[in-house]
Amino acid sequence: MAEIFDRLVIRLLLASFVCLMIYLYRYAHVIFYPTVKRQVLKKIHPAENPADTLHLFSRVIGISIIFSSISFNETTGFFLSLFHFAVWGTIAIVLYLLSLYIIESIVFYNFDYTDEILKRKNMSYAIISFCHAIVIALLSRTVMIEAENSIVILLVLWLYMLVIVGFSIKYYTFISKLSFNRLMIQKNMSLCFSYGGFTLGAGFVVASCFDQEHYDITVYCIQVLLKTILSLIIFPIFKKGLVKIFPIKMGDERSLEGHVENEMQSLGYGFFEGCVFISGAILTTMIVNRIQFGTIYPFF
């Protein structure tokens, strides 16, 4: 009984410690977004600016996803495991926020956080930012697991992951009929669903490319690169296939580029594109990662 109670106490203490780390994150958030200092460090008014609330809490979800990759090893001692969590948690937060900052600088190069979120309360911007936060967290989590407590490998894989994500995000303009910049200015919701679906799909694909056994970092990086290129080859097949299987008609065929008059139609098209991207991406991960070709050696 004493042992069970002791373990419960340890769990409660660790939960409190994780809360403390998330509390520290509030200050880290202000470093990257200094304009929200008053709003974040004091009480938050969700009703006042839902876009900002979504923007902030998407980061909290992301931090939680990354923290789930760090494990406590109680056998090394309680304080040492706390220290381990604090060190790797801090590294994870820093890398995560840095990744988000870089990716959002690429995607939102024409837009400013202060203008879009604080002044215009652009929900489209907030939802896209939310998707970025989730995807980057998922990828950072995968990279942290693969790094296996090696800071050098973590840095190499993190940089590698950023390059792949940076390129894959630029792929959106090739495969979507929606104009990103124009619809973003219009606060068009179809864009956020379409782009959100694409980002989540791309995140699943890249995460699955990184999620494999590795013994040698060079061979591992080559395998990730090959799988990423293979995904680029497979994904269009599913996208084309899904569009052929479920053909859509939206008013005038020439008006697909977000010029649709009826907003519901536009929203529907956003859902359609987003869903096609996500399902195509998930199916791509299956084709790229779930086929076992075996080896010749057992037969030989």
Add this chain to the structure above:
Amino acid sequence: MYKFFLYSMLVIIYLGLAKTLSPSEIGVQYLQNEKGFSKLVKGPMTTVILVDTHATGFLIKTFYQKYRVILGYDNVEELIVRTSREFARKNLPNIGLSVYRKFNEKEEYLPLPPGSIYVNNNEFGDWKLNKKGETKWKFKKSFKNFPRYLGWGKFRPDEKFFQDLKTSISLNQTFYGPNKEFGPEGYVTQKNFPHFFKGERKKKVELKTLLFEYFKENF
């Protein structure tokens, strides 16, 4: 058209990178035909015996062959190579035979029973009369393991074997032994290269049996 071009480029880049960087492509050498042995096999008095052959792939097959390389004055090595379809098919009736020999800088590609290169060579052994009154080839003590390496088992060549061997070489004909002891049909090869002749490798499974086994295993 532009997208098609980009997609084609992507496929070409993938194939090129996979070919040059993939670990599965590194390590297994390619053997186009028998002429390629001279680059892979070094050393004098060498014989190369085809031990096993295997094909992988669904639509586009890749052919692999396993060889036992016996370096006369040195050791025994195993050599696995990828080969061309033509060479793999051509070599199917040559399991257990020596398909390449090198002696005194001379190369031979005619499929012959393993060890033909050493028979009647006094450096490796002598003709001995046994208790039954038969003259058989016997390796010297330093080469006592050669019958095992060559896949002879209890078989020992006699003088008739050697005469028939010489005739086949002069006629440039594949030789399977005086009583066809070697090759896929020969009892000596079948006994000493059992892996290739395993029952399950030859067995054709019926769809009904396959489905029955599948449901039995999975449900």
